[in-house]
Amino acid sequence: MRDFYGTTLKNGLMLGTAQYPSPAIMVEAFKRSAACVATVSLRRESGNDRAGQDFWAIIRDLGVHVLPNTAGCHSVKEAVTTAHMAREVFGTKWIKLEVIGEEDTLQPDVFGLVEAARILTDDGFQVFPYTTEDLVVAGKLLDAGCEVLMPWGAPIGSGLGLNNPYGLKSMRAHFPDVPLVIDAGLGLPSQAAQAMEMGFDAVLLNTAVAKAGDPAAMAEAFAGAVHAGHLAAAADPMEPRDMAAPSTPVLGKAFLL
Numbered sequence: 001m002r003d004f005y006g007t008t009l010k011n012g013l014m015l016g017t018a019q020y021p022s023p024a025i026m027v028e029a030f031k032r033s034a035a036c037v038a039t040v041s042l043r044r045e046s047g048n049d050r051a052g053q054d055f056w057a058i059i060r061d062l063g064v065h066v067l068p069n070t071a072g073c074h075s076v077k078e079a080v081t082t083a084h085m086a087r088e089v090f091g092t093k094w095i096k097l098e099v100i101g102e103e104d105t106l107q108p109d110v111f112g113l114v115e116a117a118r119i120l121t122d123d124g125f126q127v128f129p130y131t132t133e134d135l136v137v138a139g140k141l142l143d144a145g146c147e148v149l150m151p152w153g154a155p156i157g158s159g160l161g162l163n164n165p166y167g168l169k170s171m172r173a174h175f176p177d178v179p180l181v182i183d184a185g186l187g188l189p190s191q192a193a194q195a196m197e198m199g200f201d202a203v204l205l206n207t208a209v210a211k212a213g214d215p216a217a218m219a220e221a222f223a224g225a226v227h228a229g230h231l232a233a234a235a236d237p238m239e240p241r242d243m244a245a246p247s248t249p250v251l252g253k254a255f256l257l
């Protein structure tokens with residue numbers, strides 16, 4: 001597994017913590033999947049009341065790396081303020097940076113994203129930016145100090161999978177040494193396997209697990225798919241070809257004369 005700001009993760013599955021039918025089911029999903037990163041939104045979970053405090057205690061007890069996020073932030077200011085709160089609450093420099101630019105697609109505002117990333121990295125944060133597959137934006141995020149990139153698979157909550165495999169493959173090829181995480185839009189384990197087969201280092205998802213009929217079973221299914229995709233990528237997959245090629249050797253075959 002690749003290093004994420006100096007931390008080597010034991011697998012490539014990162015799970016969100018929102019929308020589960022109950023906290024107990026969320027905990028079970030983490031257990032059965034052995035996901036090693038939990039992303040948590042400070043804006044959705046209020047820390048001022050008892051329920052918020054209890055929720056954060058549950059997250060801490062998961063025993064996984066906590067990746068606070070700025071989900072729901074629409075401006076640089078909001079995102080930066082939320083990141084500071086997150087650092088205080090969770091005592092981590094990690095922040096999944098979301099600056100949402102458009103309501104229908106929840107597409108990132110990439111201009112605000114780069115600006116916020118620069119402010120936060122200058123301030124000692126280790127930023128995981130939720131971005132698109134745009135290579136120019138990716139380069140600017142790296143220039144701003146990001147050492148990890150999180151391109152979207154598809155719009156958040158859509159479950160559409162990898163909308164632009166060509167663009168994502170280009171991104172992988174363009175930045176071979178940068179840890180890349182597919183973030184958002186996955187609906188099925190096969191899509192997570194596809195991402196890992198393409199050489200991505202991890203996937204982050206929430207809705208597909210939390211909204212499944214059996215979230216814990218779905219989390220386990222995603223874990224299996226991530227593992228299979230990772231193994232496949234490391235096993236140097238064959239190149240697809242246009243023409244048939246017999247897979248059964250003809251040498252030694254009996255011929256009738």
Ligand SMILES: CC(=O)[C@@H](O)[C@H](O)COP(=O)(O)O
Nearest residue numbers: 016156157184185205206207
């Ligand atoms: C939880 C979180 O951080 C989301 O913003 C994330 O991008 C997951 O998206 P899905 O819910 O589509 O998996």
